[in-house]
Amino acid sequence: MxxxxxxxxxxxxxxxxxxxxxxxxxxxxxxxxxxxxxxxxxxxxxxxxxxxxxxxxxxxxxxxxxxxxxxxxxxxxxxxxxxxxRGRVLEGELRLAVTDYFRPAEIAGMLRRLRERHPLLRLHVTVMKSAVIDATADMDAFDIGLSMRIVGTRGQAAARRGTLLRRESLSWVTAQGEAGNLPPVLPLVLLPDSCSLHQFVVKLLVRKHRHFEIAHSASGVAGLHLALAAGLGLSCLNASAIGPGVAPLDAAGQRRLGLPALPEAEFFLLPARRGEPDFIAAARHALAEQFG
Missing domain, CATH: 1.10.10.10 (Winged helix-like DNA-binding domain superfamily/Winged helix DNA-binding domain)
Structure with missing residues (x-):
């Protein structure tokens, strides 16, 4: 048969x-x-x-x-x-640091499929802020970092080209049906100020002279979703990180609130460190295939 x-x-x-x-x-x-x-x-x-x-x-x-x-x-x-x-079996221990914003609804399944494909790989995953991943890239906190950068901004992340995985649009988001109820002083719902997206949003609104306050600081994207869905305020998210009960503002809503246009975000694997073992290089290639 x-x-x-x-x-x-x-x-x-x-x-x-x-x-x-x-x-x-x-x-x-x-x-x-x-x-x-x-x-x-x-x-x-x-x-x-x-x-x-x-x-x-x-x-x-x-x-x-x-x-x-x-x-x-x-x-x-x-x-x-x-x-x-072909002599390409991945066998060993890999420490992976992943930014909060990378496909939060899909990342668990993607990691499971990676383990299924490479059953001898012992994977240790830490969810971290992009700014922390970039700042500790040359230390020994992890073997491979998956970070996020805002297209068109300068800084350490922009200098580290790495392996591009995907590009996503950024959007102003709030609870579904709540865009018309936001007060003149925008209540922002963000991750802590160690988050690169937090830093970008604050700098952008200050530069545009748009008044705001930090209404809620969540520890991770899951908490951010809960706060937004509860109607606690406004945030900025990449497309794959927009969760249930949360919706992007349309162009009319952005104009009404005086919100500036947003660029795109890129997700990338940090480049190899000098003297990196062959195992880590092979793992980076496997991650690019799985996550790209």
Missing amino acids: RGFDTDQLRTFVTVADSGSLSAAAPRLFLSQSSVSEQLRKLEERAGVPLLTRGRKGAAPTPAGTRLLEHARRILALNDMALQEL
Whole structure:
């Protein structure tokens, strides 16, 4: 009995993780029609529908959810076998520092898939502020740092080009339906002042002579979401960090509140340190593949 095609399984997993065929296509380096054809053939082989498709994207059916777990294990074993034959097995302890803002709703799943793909990798993850990651890059606090920089700003992070993973828009955000209720002195909800995004927002509003106060200081992005959803004020977030109950202000709302336009944010892996072991360099490459 012929089994599943691994290319089709990889397409299925990528679509499930991306949420739509259109979002998965560039990650797979395929056209959307090719993605659709691979999924059609996989469903024919499985004998049951694996995805539901609608205006909001694609989601696994109950059968698709069951296959998804098998597919991840099959692909992980396939990748591990190839890496082992090529002498590229990642075996060792890796300390990873990740900025709060990097895909907070997805990062746990991404790390789990990294462990599945590299089962001999002992991973220690610390969530840190970008400014702290940049400031301690030359120390021994971590092996690899995943940081964020604001496009167009100067500073230490801008000088460290590193490996670019993704670019996201920044938006002014508040609780859904609360934009019209903000007072003239803007109540800001931010992370502590060690956060690079906190520093950027404060400098920007001071430069634009826009009055504000720090209404709430959250310890992490999860606390920031709670404060924003509760209607405690206004913040600035990258696209993937906008959580449930929180919405970006539209152009009219920004003009009404006198808020300046925002640039984009870049997420990147810090560059290699001088004399970095081969294991860390290989791990950096694996992280760029997994997170990019």
